[in-house]
Amino acid sequence: xxxxxxxxAGVRLRHYRDESDFARLLAIYNAARLADGISGIDTLxxxxxxxxHLTNCDLDTDLIIGETTDDNAVAxxxxxxxxxxxxxxRSLLAILFVHPDSRGRGVGEAMQEWMERRxxxxxxxxxxxxxxxxxxxxxxGETEREADLAASGYERVETYAEMTRPLSEPIPDxxxxxxxxxxxxxxxxxRTVWEADVRAFRxxxxxxxxxxxxxxxWRSWEYNDPSLWKVAFAGDVVVGQVLNxxxxxxxxxxxxxxxxTESISVQREWRRKGVARSLIAASMRMFRDMxxxxxxxxxxxxxxxxxxxxxxxxxxxxxNLSWQLRKPLxx
Numbered sequence: 001x002x003x004x005x006x007x008x009a010g011v012r013l014r015h016y017r018d019e020s021d022f023a024r025l026l027a028i029y030n031a032a033r034l035a036d037g038i039s040g041i042d043t044l045x046x047x048x049x050x051x052x053h054l055t056n057c058d059l060d061t062d063l064i065i066g067e068t069t070d071d072n073a074v075a076x077x078x079x080x081x082x083x084x085x086x087x088x089x090r091s092l093l094a095i096l097f098v099h100p101d102s103r104g105r106g107v108g109e110a111m112q113e114w115m116e117r118r119x120x121x122x123x124x125x126x127x128x129x130x131x132x133x134x135x136x137x138x139x140x141g142e143t144e145r146e147a148d149l150a151a152s153g154y155e156r157v158e159t160y161a162e163m164t165r166p167l168s169e170p171i172p173d174x175x176x177x178x179x180x181x182x183x184x185x186x187x188x189x190x191r192t193v194w195e196a197d198v199r200a201f202r203x204x205x206x207x208x209x210x211x212x213x214x215x216x217x218w219r220s221w222e223y224n225d226p227s228l229w230k231v232a233f234a235g236d237v238v239v240g241q242v243l244n245x246x247x248x249x250x251x252x253x254x255x256x257x258x259x260x261t262e263s264i265s266v267q268r269e270w271r272r273k274g275v276a277r278s279l280i281a282a283s284m285r286m287f288r289d290m291x292x293x294x295x296x297x298x299x300x301x302x303x304x305x306x307x308x309x310x311x312x313x314x315x316x317x318x319x320n321l322s323w324q325l326r327k328p329l330x331x
Contacts, residue, residue, distance in 0.1 A: 001061050002117040008066075009105035011074060013114070016063040022048050024065065024073035028099050034253075035100035036141030038320065039162060039296070041250040045222045053217030056081050062122075064114060066098075066107050074102035077111040079118050081126075082208040088130035091206075092119040092329065096136075096145065109148055123329055133326035140321045149325050158205060158324040159301045161308065163316035164258070167288040167295060172314070174278040177270070180234050182282065185226045190219055193231055196238035200265035205300060206324075223247055228259075228286070230279045240266035240275040242283045246292070258296045259287030264307070271305060280314055 004013045026047050033040050051059065057080040066075035075098040083090045094115040098108045116134055123132055136154060138146045176182070185193065198210050218224065228244040243263035251257055261283045266275045284295045297316065301308050 001121065002114055004064065005110045005114060008107050008110050010068055011066045011102065011105070011107045012069070013064050013066050013111065015061075016059040016065070019048065019051075021063075021065060021073075022051060025051075025076050025097075028073060028076055028097050030253075031099050031101075032097045036139060038139045038141050039250065039254075041247070041253045043222065043249050049217060049220045049222065053213050053220070054080065055211055055213050062118065064111060066102070066111060074099040075107050075111060077115050079115050079122065081119070081122060082206075083128065083130070084205075085202065085207055085209055088128075090123075090128045090130055090132045091135040091326065092123060092132060093135045093137075094119065098145075103144060108145065112148065112152075120329070132329040134329055135324060135326045137322060137324055146323075146325070153327040154325040155327065156323045157326050160298060160322045160324075161301050161318045162296065162298050162320040162322075163311055164319050165284065165295045165311075165314065165316040167284055167293055169315055171284045171288065172277075172281050174274055174281045176232055176275060176278045177273045180232050180239050180270075180275065182230055182232050182279070185229045185231050187226055189226065189231070191215070192238060193226075193229065193241060193243070194218060196241065196267065197243070197263055197265050200240075200267055203268070203304065205302075205304075230283050230286070232275055232279060234270075238267065239270045240264075240279055242276075242279045244283050244286070246287075246290075257291060257293040259283075259290065259292040259294070261287075261295050261297050264297065276307075276310060277314065280311075284314075 023044055026042060026044055030041055057078065062080065063078045064076065065073055067073050077094060077096045079094055081090060081092045094112060096108055096111055119134060136149055194215055201207050223245040225245060229241060230244065231241040232239040241263065242261050245260050245262065247260065261280055264276055264280065287295055297311065299307050299311060
């Protein structure tokens with residue numbers, strides 16, 4: 001494991017101690033997101049669930065925290081990795097958040113350098129025959145971080161969009177194909193629904209083999225609510241689904257009323273038959289009747305199945321962009 005750098009501008013770096021660190025990470029994360037104008041406010045329950053269900057990441061060796069001399073946490077970085085099933089490309093990811101009050105002092109740059117050295121170690125310890133890239137994700141509000149990454153050789157390779165749709169506008173009534181029907185779901189359906197979602201996403205960019213840990217993380221997510229899901233069945237077989245949720249903490253913090261139409265998937269043999277369009281429209285009507293003002297989702301803009309154009313056709317418009325950046329491991 002690389003040695004930690006000397007203190008930078010009054011900030012010293014340390015390794016993970018125990019779960020009491022989660023509250024520190026949460027404060028940094030939420031402050032950074034708010035400062036950058038990005039959705040995604042988290043909770044202590046949410047970050048605890050995520051960090052108890054990590055894959056390819058050991059908190060003792062793969063997480064660092066920046067603290068001031070009075071033990072105030074101001075930044076954190078974490079590394080992880082995955083292999084894309086279709087291409088066998090391995091992405092070695094560095095995740096970094098710096099509190100807005102501590103930016104511009106070299107802290108983030110020092111942490112990024114440490115994380116890249118740690119990822120080189122991980123790559124050496126886990127040999128891989130396919131291509132390998134150092135990877136980062138940035139939102140359009142993270143201009144300083146993207147500039148730093150670009151200066152060290154990272155380039156944009158994928159674009160993602162946050163899209164919203166006002167629920168005050170007319171919502172189309174779209175029938176499902178003959179023999180397909182939506183039925184209420186409960187936690188008893190969770191495994192079936194999750195496995196169907198995994199199957200549907202296997203042909204998407206970046207897909208990696210999912211594990212039982214991934215299922216447990218998803219199953220334990222605080223905003224997962226089967227009563228909001230719209231799942232279409234042909235007999236007992238899942239045809240398509242929209243796993244809707246409401247992030248109550250985010251709505252309260254940002255003073256808005258959004259419902260998320262997320263985890264939209266259709267099995268390959270049922271695509272281009274209006275299934276997704278019907279389920280999304282039904283989801284929007286549900287959220288409207290619950291008092292929500294906007295439907296929101298995230299999408300890969302070059303999704304091979306035309307998802308971006310589908311959402312535009314239903315009235316969604318881009319409100320924020322984000323990018324995956326990468327550079328070859330040898331760079």
